Amino acid sequence: MDRRSGDRQTINQEFASLEQFRSEFASDISTTGCFIRSPRPLPVGTQVALKFTVIEGGLAIIEGTGEVVRSVRPPTDNPGMGVRFIELTPASAATLAQMLGPVPADALTVDAPDADPPDDGA
Numbered sequence: 001m002d003r004r005s006g007d008r009q010t011i012n013q014e015f016a017s018l019e020q021f022r023s024e025f026a027s028d029i030s031t032t033g034c035f036i037r038s039p040r041p042l043p044v045g046t047q048v049a050l051k052f053t054v055i056e057g058g059l060a061i062i063e064g065t066g067e068v069v070r071s072v073r074p075p076t077d078n079p080g081m082g083v084r085f086i087e088l089t090p091a092s093a094a095t096l097a098q099m100l101g102p103v104p105a106d107a108l109t110v111d112a113p114d115a116d117p118p119d120d121g122a
Contacts, residue, residue, distance in 0.1 A: 009042055011083075014053040021054050031097055033066065033084040041071040041081035048083060060095050064088035 015021040026034040042048065045068065052062040070082030088096065 009046055010049045011036065011051070013051075014055070016055055021052065026052075028082075029096075029100070031085075031093065031100065033069070033082065035070075035080055035082050037078065037080040039074060039079055041073060041079055042068045044068050044071050047086075050083070050085075054099070060099065062088065062092045062096055064092055 013021075013025055015025065021029075026036050028035045048066045048068065050062065050064050050066050054060045054062070065086045066083040067086055068081045069084045072079050072081070
């Protein structure tokens with residue numbers, strides 16, 4: 001069964017800044033998805049049409065489609081849904097990457113375990 005053929009739910013919100021977007025609506029946002037706070041999260045597998053407008057030094061629109069991959073229902077402290085981005089418009093992907101900033105170089109490195117000192121045969 002192809003879940004993409006069904007109707008999509010629409011999520012359309014407007015925010016004054018990226019910080020407002022993060023604090024009031026979405027958290028754990030990355031270029032691949034986000035967690036959207038909601039008292040009525042959609043079921044896992046639901047396709048969603050996304051459109052977020054962030055007004056911060058100009059108008060930034062994040063638009064595309066996603067799929068609910070996690071649903072956290074009340075009465076938990078943080079109900080909502082994890083949404084994986086399926087497709088973002090090219091402009092939206094670029095805007096999101098710019099808004100989130102570059103990935104720090106040290107986040108891409110993995111520390112090697114301490115090596116034993118060389119055995120000098122003594």
